[in-house]
Structures are given as structure tokens and as C-alpha cells.
Amino acid sequence: MEPETVIADLAAPARRAAAVLAASRGEKRNAALLACAQAIRDDAERLKSENNKDLSRSEEFGLSQAMVDRLTLDDGRIESMACALEQIAAQTDPIGQTIRASNRPNGLRIEKRRVPIGVIGIIFESRPNVTADAAGLCIKSGNACILRGGKEAIHSNLAIAASLRRGLAKTDLPPEAVTVLESTDRALVAAMARAEGLIDLIIPRGGEALIRAVAQAATIPVIKHYAGNCHVYVHARANLGMAERIVMNAKCQRPGVCNAAETLLVDQAIARRFLGDIAPELAQAGVELRGCDQARTFAEMKPAVEEDWSTEYLELILAVKVVEDLDEAIEHINTYSSGHTEAVVTDEVQAAQEFISRVDSSSVMVNASTRFSDGGEYGLGAEIGISTDKLHARGPMGAEDLTTYKWIVTGQGHVRQ
Amino acid sequence: MEPETVIADLAAPARRAAAVLAASRGEKRNAALLACAQAIRDDAERLKSENNKDLSRSEEFGLSQAMVDRLTLDDGRIESMACALEQIAAQTDPIGQTIRASNRPNGLRIEKRRVPIGVIGIIFESRPNVTADAAGLCIKSGNACILRGGKEAIHSNLAIAASLRRGLAKTDLPPEAVTVLESTDRALVAAMARAEGLIDLIIPRGGEALIRAVAQAATIPVIKHYAGNCHVYVHARANLGMAERIVMNAKCQRPGVCNAAETLLVDQAIARRFLGDIAPELAQAGVELRGCDQARTFAEMKPAVEEDWSTEYLELILAVKVVEDLDEAIEHINTYSSGHTEAVVTDEVQAAQEFISRVDSSSVMVNASTRFSDGGEYGLGAEIGISTDKLHARGPMGAEDLTTYKWIVTGQGHVRQ
Numbered sequence: 001m002e003p004e005t006v007i008a009d010l011a012a013p014a015r016r017a018a019a020v021l022a023a024s025r026g027e028k029r030n031a032a033l034l035a036c037a038q039a040i041r042d043d044a045e046r047l048k049s050e051n052n053k054d055l056s057r058s059e060e061f062g063l064s065q066a067m068v069d070r071l072t073l074d075d076g077r078i079e080s081m082a083c084a085l086e087q088i089a090a091q092t093d094p095i096g097q098t099i100r101a102s103n104r105p106n107g108l109r110i111e112k113r114r115v116p117i118g119v120i121g122i123i124f125e126s127r128p129n130v131t132a133d134a135a136g137l138c139i140k141s142g143n144a145c146i147l148r149g150g151k152e153a154i155h156s157n158l159a160i161a162a163s164l165r166r167g168l169a170k171t172d173l174p175p176e177a178v179t180v181l182e183s184t185d186r187a188l189v190a191a192m193a194r195a196e197g198l199i200d201l202i203i204p205r206g207g208e209a210l211i212r213a214v215a216q217a218a219t220i221p222v223i224k225h226y227a228g229n230c231h232v233y234v235h236a237r238a239n240l241g242m243a244e245r246i247v248m249n250a251k252c253q254r255p256g257v258c259n260a261a262e263t264l265l266v267d268q269a270i271a272r273r274f275l276g277d278i279a280p281e282l283a284q285a286g287v288e289l290r291g292c293d294q295a296r297t298f299a300e301m302k303p304a305v306e307e308d309w310s311t312e313y314l315e316l317i318l319a320v321k322v323v324e325d326l327d328e329a330i331e332h333i334n335t336y337s338s339g340h341t342e343a344v345v346t347d348e349v350q351a352a353q354e355f356i357s358r359v360d361s362s363s364v365m366v367n368a369s370t371r372f373s374d375g376g377e378y379g380l381g382a383e384i385g386i387s388t389d390k391l392h393a394r395g396p397m398g399a400e401d402l403t404t405y406k407w408i409v410t411g412q413g414h415v416r417q
Numbered sequence: 418m419e420p421e422t423v424i425a426d427l428a429a430p431a432r433r434a435a436a437v438l439a440a441s442r443g444e445k446r447n448a449a450l451l452a453c454a455q456a457i458r459d460d461a462e463r464l465k466s467e468n469n470k471d472l473s474r475s476e477e478f479g480l481s482q483a484m485v486d487r488l489t490l491d492d493g494r495i496e497s498m499a500c501a502l503e504q505i506a507a508q509t510d511p512i513g514q515t516i517r518a519s520n521r522p523n524g525l526r527i528e529k530r531r532v533p534i535g536v537i538g539i540i541f542e543s544r545p546n547v548t549a550d551a552a553g554l555c556i557k558s559g560n561a562c563i564l565r566g567g568k569e570a571i572h573s574n575l576a577i578a579a580s581l582r583r584g585l586a587k588t589d590l591p592p593e594a595v596t597v598l599e600s601t602d603r604a605l606v607a608a609m610a611r612a613e614g615l616i617d618l619i620i621p622r623g624g625e626a627l628i629r630a631v632a633q634a635a636t637i638p639v640i641k642h643y644a645g646n647c648h649v650y651v652h653a654r655a656n657l658g659m660a661e662r663i664v665m666n667a668k669c670q671r672p673g674v675c676n677a678a679e680t681l682l683v684d685q686a687i688a689r690r691f692l693g694d695i696a697p698e699l700a701q702a703g704v705e706l707r708g709c710d711q712a713r714t715f716a717e718m719k720p721a722v723e724e725d726w727s728t729e730y731l732e733l734i735l736a737v738k739v740v741e742d743l744d745e746a747i748e749h750i751n752t753y754s755s756g757h758t759e760a761v762v763t764d765e766v767q768a769a770q771e772f773i774s775r776v777d778s779s780s781v782m783v784n785a786s787t788r789f790s791d792g793g794e795y796g797l798g799a800e801i802g803i804s805t806d807k808l809h810a811r812g813p814m815g816a817e818d819l820t821t822y823k824w825i826v827t828g829q830g831h832v833r834q
Binding site: 216219223357363416 | 440667777781785786807813823824827829
């Protein structure tokens with residue numbers, strides 16, 4: 001079958017389901033989420049045996065130990081998936097809120113009301129729990145979803161989707177609200193991204209190549225979740241003890257995630273002292289430093305090459321650059337950053353404000369670790385990802401970001417003059 | 418020169434200008450708008466003579482009388498352009514607002530603050546005043562813009578841009594905030610739509626073919642402004658006098674605009690009486706009716722063909738369909754509408770609520786004419802257009818819709834556990 005036909009055949013029932021969800025009350029959507037959580041728990045044995053099929057092929061796919069770990073579903077992780085759905089149910093309903101309302105001089109009532117988007121396509125890789133999380137956030141926000149996970153997790157993803165559908169079937173909401181593609185053929189991803197009138201939004205999460213391919217192919221709106229090349233800038237007037245704690249935390253606490261720091265910018269006024277202090281500490285934590293020429297005069301490190309400034313290492317490597325001042329730090333960030341999260345450490349209000357105002361990234365931290373860039377830490381509840389785009393949603397995306405709005409105009413026979 | 422190089426050469430100074438605008442205070446941007454208005458007034462003679470160059474070629478381009486009228490710049494229209502810029506200056510500053518803020522239990526302060534998008538590309542046709550309006554809204558919202566108008570108005574558009582730049586040059590803001598492409602080569606439009614990292618958003622307004630071409634080519638976000646195939650549904654429990662006034666207004670008051678009605682849906686319960694009354698009135702107003710079989714048994718009209726249901730006539734033609742009930746009306750609208758604006762006329766609260774909830778269009782009118790779907794009528798001030806997309810901005814778009822946001826996280830040395 002043509003990829004376009006496969007997607008159209010899945011999208012038609014998804015659209016009908018979306019219409020039901022859009023008109024549903026919040027309590028029905030919450031009941032559905034609880035039923036899904038229960039179904040996940042009931043199906044734990046089946047989920048583990050399907051997961052085993054994926055695990056048995058992990059060598060064939062050449063997965064690293066870390067990837068195999070992310071892929072594995074054990075009782076604890078299955079319970080976590082169920083709990084996550086219950087937590088989503090407990091969040092505030094994003095649908096139906098009045099965003100803005102006014103009575104016009106002519107007596108017309110104008111209201112801007114939050115409504116679901118419709119059908120959302122989500123492309124992701126690796127961790128199967130994303131299937132439950134993403135579907136849960138879509139149900140919460142009244143959207144149907146079409147999910148496409150990676151081939152290494154296909155059995156797990158399909159099994160989770162089957163559980164969610166069984167859960168939905170016990171409620172008033174249609175099981176077709178959740179669909180996982182049975183094939184991981186890349187042609188289907190392109191077809192999803194071109195399914196105008198069938199899918200309203202595509203969210204690709206995962207490797208840069210995948211995201212770029214979706215953006216290239218797409219004719220429907222895409223919200224990209226690119227990687228995080230995050231910076232910490234230690235200003236001339238920073239509390240150096242605080243700067244040290246923040247840099248250590250941003251780099252080392254969990255180096256494999258997108259909000260970990262990848263480049264350290266140090267103001268030249270304090271570079272000798274700060275790098276002299278922190279370089280041995282980072283080395284002891286197993287961090288490889290790659291520095292600019294000036295940084296290398298203050299501490300032992302490998303030379304950084306141009307490529308280092310734009311690399312998201314996702315491991316214990318840190319690029320280090322000495323900058324002349326705040327201007328050079330901002331310039332460097334706006335040139336090389338992926339627009340995810342940047343931190344400044346400073347005691348000077350003026351410098352913090354300049355940094356906030358001029359750094360063009362989704363999150364800007366003042367005297368805090370980049371690691372806080374996260375929907376949970378921001379109080380959004382579960383997140384669908386962290387958008388590095390500027391349109392519609394930027395930074396951590398929660399259920400509210402899976403909504404749009406509708407203008408409702410109420411008159412008493414008003415006609416225009 | 419390659420189209421990509423042309424766009425890159427224009428976008429680089431526009432990006433630098435955008436950075437200055439983003440960090441500028443609202444009063445500077447307002448002063449710039451007033452200086453632009455003054456420059457337009459000062460340059461009135463030059464604007465008219467450049468406009469004459471376009472008018473003298475209108476026959477060559479085969480423009481209709483209506484198009485020639487829209488293209489013409491006289492003293493009144495030049496004054497209107499200047500006034501529009503002054504009105505934009507008088508609007509509330511959309512930049513810097515705190516959209517959401519909270520203190521987290523750990524003491525972190527999380528703020529979501531409204532910021533400009535960056536560089537916005539706008540593609541439009543025909544009316545040269547769009548150059549001033551669009552540039553004015555971009556300046557107001559702290560964005561630089563790259564504008565591409567139609568070939569039939571190229572001299573007028575460039576002259577207006579030159580005036581705006583002269584105005585900007587007298588202020589603290591850079592003239593490069595406003596750019597009009599000197600060539601109307603279509604390859605430049607595609608290059609704009611693929612200028613990742615240079616242009617942040619493309620807004621195509623105009624013919625469907627143009628919009629589709631931009632959406633196909635684009636790798637950067639697009640907000641589409643498709644046409645309006647707007648419906649009026651007269652419910653079984655409508656006040657028929659009110660329904661008559663609304664239908665006449667929606668169809669006849671200004672048939673050439675996107676919020677005029679194109680299809681009338683009449684509930685079968687009142688179809689005989691309503692169509693018997695309104696058909697002669699519409700005929701007298703010069704409206705050609707194209708009806709379904711049932712409608713044609715109640716009043717004289719041509720037969721409608723399938724294509725009529727999805728056509729935006731933009732002239733005195735109205736498709737007419739008798740529907741069984743509210744469900745069929747909603748189903749018809751969600752099948753054929755372009756998602757712009759739909760109206761229901763009813764005295765029944767329940768029916769109005771169903772219509773509001775289930776019709777999937779950007780504006781839904783209850784007992785009011787579709788003609789009110791407009792940024793000015795909604796109290797948004799000047800509008801950049803009416804989005805038929807669901808992402809980022811839906812329906813009438815004002816200056817606030819040309820913004821994004823940034824998360825600002827303030828700690829006192831916070832690190833993540």
C-alpha cells in the first residue's frame with residue numbers, strides 16, 4: 001500500500017475520534033486516563049513479554065548498553081507509566097478556558113476559548129514509556145494522536161498502545177484516539193508530515209537527522225525538538241563558589257540529557273582564578289575539557305576546534321572558552337547555541353538583565369543550573385518535550401501547548417455597517 | 418546571484434536589526450512608528466509618482482478595474498497609511514509582558530515573558546498599503562520584516578519601504594528593520610521559505626496557489642492565510658427576521674472580502690418559509706443562488722454542483738443547501754469549510770453551544786454576521802491577516818500574535834538534586 005494511503009486509513013478514524021474528544025468533558029477525559037493506567041497495570045505481563053521481543057533484537061540493532069537500559073520495561077517502569085497517566089489526569093483541564101473576553105462598544109461579545117488542536121503526530125525514538133506519556137497528554141488536551149516510535153521498540157510500543165486502547169474501550173471515549181504505526185518504514189514519517197487536512201501538527205523528537213528530515217518533508221506545521229547545546233556563562237562579577245556548584249551540576253549531574261551544559265564561557269576578568277579552581281574538580285569528576293587558546297594557559301585541557309562550539313556531547317566532555325565580556329558571551333551563545341537553555345552566573349543585576357534580554361534561547365537561567373529546564377520543574381506537569389522552535393510553543397511543552405483557540409462571537413442579530 | 422544568496426544578504430542585516438529591536442523599549446518603537454508616519458506624509462508626491470509607474474503597467478498585467486482601484490495610491494490613501502501607523506503606535510506594547518509567573522517550592526522563580534519572534538517574512542499581493550501596515554505591526558512587536566509584494570505594485574512597495582526606512586533613520590532604530598525585495602522572482606519566495614536560521618516565520622497572504630507553493634517549499638514555520646469559504650446556518654429555531662438581516666449582510670455588504678458568506682445552510686423545518694422570503698430579496702440585491710435539489714423546490718435558483726460547496730466566490734453568488742438538522746449542518750461545514758468563519762442563527766442555547774463546540778473553524782458567530790470576523794472588530798487593533806491555521810495564531814492576528822516567549826528562571830545558586 002502507498003504510504004499516503006496507510007496514513008489516510010489511520011487518520012480518518014483518528015479524526016473522528018478527535019471530534020469526540022474535542023466535544024468531551026474534562027471528567028470523561030480524566031476517567032479515560034485512569035482506565036488507561038489500569039489497563040497498563042493489568043497488562044504488565046504481556047508488556048514485559050512483548051518488550052522481551054525487542055530486547056532480544058537489541059544486539060541486531062547494535063544498541064549500546066545505555067540504549068538497552070532505556071528500552072527495558074520492568075515492573076517498576078510499568079508502574080511508573082501508569083502513575084504518570086494518573087498524574088496527567090490530576091492536572092488542570094487545559095480545554096475550555098477563556099483566554100480573553102471583551103464586550104465591544106456595539107454590544108458584541110468576543111471570547112477567545114482554548115480548544116484541542118485535532119490530530120497530533122508524534123515521532124520519537126527509543127524509550128517506550130513515551131508512547132504512554134505522549135498519548136496521555138494528547139487525551140488530556142482533547143487530541144487524538146498518531147505515534148511513530150523507533151524500530152528497536154516496536155513490539156513494546158504496539159503493546160502499550162493496545163493497553164491504552166483497551167483502557168479507552170471501557171470508557172465513553174473512542175479507542176481510535178490512540179494509534180501507533182505498525183510499520184517503522186521512514187516513508188510513513190514523510191507521509192505523516194504531508195497529511196494536510198488529516199494531521200494538524202507533527203512533533204518530531206529524537207536525533208537531529210530525523211527532525212531535519214521531517215522539517216524538510218513537511219507541509220503541515222512542525223514543532224521541532226532539537227538537541228540542547230546549553231551554555232553556562234560565568235560573569236566577571238559572579239560568586240565563584242556558586243558558579244562552581246552550578247557548572248558541576250549542569251555538566252555532571254546527568255550528562256546524557258538535553259539540558260546538561262556543553263560549553264562553559266568564562267569572563268576573562270576571573271578566568272585564571274575560576275578555571276584554576278574548577279578544572280581539577282571537573283577532571284576528577286571524569287570530565288574531559290576542550291579549551292580555547294586562552295583557557296589552556298590557565299588550566300590543562302585539550303585544544304577545542306571550531307566544531308566543539310556547536311556540539312551537543314551528551315557525555316562528560318565540556319568545551320571551555322574565555323570571553324572578553326558579556327557582549328562576547330551573548331554573541332557566542334547566539335551564534336552557536338541550539339536555542340535550548342543558557343545560564344548566567346552573576347551578582348550584577350544589570351548583567352543578568354542584559355543576558356536575559358539579548359540571549360535568544362527558550363530558557364534563560366540566572367544563578368541556577370541549566371538542568372532545571374524541564375516541564376516538571378517549571379510546574380507544567382508532564383511534558384511532551386522541549387521545543388527549540390519559537391512558534392506556537394517554546395521550551396518545555398505541557399498539555400496546554402497541545403491546544404489552540406477558537407474565537408466565539410455572540411450578538412443579537414448584529415450586522416456590519 | 419543565487420536566490421539563497423540574495424535572501425541571505427538581506428537577512429543578515431535584518432537579523433542584526435531584529436536584535437536591536439528586541440532589546441528596545443516600547444517608547445523607542447512607538448517613536449519610530451511616528452517617524453515612519455511622518456516620512457510617508459512628507460513623501461506623498463514621490464509615492465504618487467512611483468505608484469503611477471505601477472498604474473501605467475496595469476493593462477500589461479491584465480488587472481481588472483477592481484484591482485486597479487486597490488492598487489491606486491491617492492492623497493487620502495497615503496494619509497490613511499500614515500494614520501494606521503500612528504494607530505499602531507498608540508496600541509499597548511505586546512513586548513515584555515509576563516504571561517505567567519510562579520515561585521516554585523524550591524525557591525526558583527519561573528517567568529514566561531513575551532518577546533519578539535525575530536525576522537518575519539511576509540508575502541502578499543496587490544494592495545501597497547500592506548507594506549506600511551505589515552512593517553508597522555512588525556516594528557511595534559519588535560520584529561524585523563522582509564516583505565515581498567506583487568509585481569504589479571513593485572514601484573509603490575519599494576517607495577513606501579524607502580519612506581519607512583527614512584523615518585527609521587531619524588530614530589534610534591535601524592532602517593534595516595524593514596526590507597522589501599527588489600525582485601518579484603518567485604524563486605526568492607521559495608528561498609525565503611527555506612531560510613532556516615535567517616527568517617523565523619513566513620506569512621503568505623494572497624492567492625491559494627501562492628500560499629500552497631510557500632507551504633510546499635517551506636522548512637521554516639508558515640502561518641497560512643487561506644481564503645474564507647464562510648457559512649451561515651439558519652437553525653430550526655431561528656428568529657427568521659434576524660436570520661434574513663444576517664444573511665443579507667454576510668453576503669451583500671462587501672462580497673469581495675474573505676469574511677463574506679459563500680454558502681447558506683437552511684434547516685428543513687423552516688426552509689420553505691425562509692427561502693420563500695429571502696430568495697426574492699437576494700435576487701433583488703443581484704445575488705445569484707445555486708441550490709441543492711430540495712432548496713430549488715422552495716425558490717427559484719440554479720442547481721448547485723459539488724464544486725459550489727467548496728468555492729469562495731468573492732462575488733454576488735450564494736450556494737444554498739437545505740439540511741436535515743444541526744448535525745448535518747456541522748458535518749457539511751467541517752467537510753467543506755476553509756476553517757475561517759461560520760455563523761449560526763438560533764434562539765436555542767443548546768443548539769448554539771453545540772455549533773460553537775463542534776464547528777472546527779477559527780471564528781464561530783452566534784446571531785451575528787460573518788463580516789465581524791476582523792481584528793479591528795475584535796479589538797485587536799490593526800491586523801496582519803486572518804490565519805486559517807491552528808498553530809501559533811488562529812483567526813485575526815494582531816501585533817501580539819507576532820510574538821513568542823522566553824522562560825526566565827531566577828535562582829540563588831540552585832542546582833538540581
